[in-house]
Amino acid sequence: MSNKRESTRRRRGSEQPTLQQVADAAGVSAITVSRALNAPERVNAATRLKVLATVERLGYVPNLVAGSLASSRSRFIAVIVPSLANAVFIEVIHGLQETFEREGYQILLGNTDYDIEREYQLIRTFLGWSCSALVTAGLRHSEACRSLLAHWDNPIMEVMELGDALDLNVGLDHHEAGRCMARHLLGRHYRSVVYVGACLDRDYRARMRFEGHREVLHTAGLEAPLIELDQLGSLDAGAAGFERVLAQYPDAEAIHFANDDLATGALLRAQRLGMTIPRDIAIAGFNGLPLGQHVTPRLTTIRSPRENMGRLAAEEVLKRLDAKRVTRRRHDVGFELLIGDST
């Protein structure tokens, strides 16, 4: 039926069978097919089987775009990270993906390259896709971004760091992590300690760790020299940073690196230069990547529960989406000082 009228204008559509065609072939109405697929328990078992068989036979693939428009819910989760080059974010993404995919959500991944303006653009686009939730790394956003999100009433999860969040928050205290490592180094009686970071204006969490570190050193009446590299965490940058410390601070007893990539790069470079760690100089990192535990000497670092952070964040968002109890808005996943043999 429903040939409407013999209109001369036709839209092309996608050739694919539609829900209506499945319905016709199965001898039921469109809505019944829809229910058989999306809410099976609301359809009689016999009808359901008949419908599913027809779906199979026609090779019907639901048009999720149409479904999303009609229901104004897509099963998308926007995930925004500042970098893919950093293993930390990969692991967080992995945790998120695993948990969300199990519940039938699809991740929309955005990469800001540590650019807060780019974050705004990405969020704008993602809102256009009627995402069910937004997971973004960090608490710093542009003003435009904040006002965009202010009128949005789906869950917003900010991960990595703790603080004054828009909505949900899972992370750890980077100031405290910086303090923790600085205290460890002082406890080992190193007095001349250099902090080496990379692009601290963009990787501001590394700057927060530096601030914690500096606070502890100052309290102990010590200087807290800083070397800033212009290349984000990588083994290369770490090696370069190591040599800069040797040149600029020949009396340095220890180096506190902003992350494990830098620290490991330094450690491997030291090895190649024939130096002995920590006798000649001590090295510490941050993250607790496996790599640091495989080098000799084992790297002293701080382990953050990365995959767990992703998983926990995803679980909290899912709880919110299920409209279950709201539980805590803020979760401190903590960290753990991992004392290796490099300090």
Added chain:
Amino acid sequence: MSNKRESTRRRRGSEQPTLQQVADAAGVSAITVSRALNAPERVNAATRLKVLATVERLGYVPNLVAGSLASSRSRFIAVIVPSLANAVFIEVIHGLQETFEREGYQILLGNTDYDIEREYQLIRTFLGWSCSALVTAGLRHSEACRSLLAHWDNPIMEVMELGDALDLNVGLDHHEAGRCMARHLLGRHYRSVVYVGACLDRDYRARMRFEGHREVLHTAGLEAPLIELDQLGSLDAGAAGFERVLAQYPDAEAIHFANDDLATGALLRAQRLGMTIPRDIAIAGFNGLPLGQHVTPRLTTIRSPRENMGRLAAEEVLKRLDAKRVTRRRHDVGFELLIGDST
């Protein structure tokens, strides 16, 4: 106007301003707003400015779901990889993302965990999103997947390996890579060479490299023993594999690892055991990850152009989407033997 009738049933919609509201506020028709945003050159400059100002003022965010439904084109690119744990795929994704995002495409990332059935499910879902193209790692797909894709007429790009592709293909010859490294090892006069891989049934590209390796050894009249680990590439697995070789093949002169993670794990373990590479035993890898070039001795490996592979794949897909010249369907990105000091 257009209050239709005072119908009692109302759909909730999303509160957000719609294209129509922008049009009313700007005193133009909806289609003009649409054009001002999506095809600015087709609208008079003055009108365009007026519309864009109104968009800004109302904080309008285009509903991309509705747009996709109406045009049956989404600006999504489905990208399917077998793993996120492997740095290789991260780099390929990075290359893809950079190139596609610049052209306004959004990546839909799927992770199969090396499960070919999961690939089918993901592709089904992604087709439901009317993706503009599909990029998937590898040439092996389930039958269901093949027949699903047979009736799909958007670009399909298979990356990583070369062969009998569905459509476009960018990759390298893994058999040849395996042969290449085996020849190198024979050239160094190692006669007893063990290949160590992980889950070769799933990581079948590593198996292809093994087959190339075996072929060369057999031709030289040598055995080609294989050790298979049950944990995918990681430093841990490499360390464990190294110890298994020592125990099982005490006379081994060289180990050819399926990838750099394994090889580096082995190298670092050897160091910790106080062994000297390559004097006690030679080690070779595959991938050319930066890590391998930072350890001492530098790892002998094969470098594959990973980010480039992603970029090239994306560019070829974009050409196809622009309906430009179809160029070559198959691109061999090649590889490079990187002779370090570990062999």
Added chain:
DNA sequence: CGGCATTGTGTTAGCGCTACCATGTTAGCG
């Protein structure tokens, strides 16, 4: 066996946008 909840299915009216065609308006030409 009438009244009321429960279950299963259908009808209708959009979701917000763009393709398609139509129409008006200006420029370009001999």
Added chain:
DNA sequence: CGCTAACATGGTAGCGCTAACACAATGCCG
């Protein structure tokens, strides 16, 4: 100055699906 082409804008009709309601048919109660 009439004719065509190019430009600028608008009206209408869906894209394929689901929310909201409607309405039978059945089960269960006193």
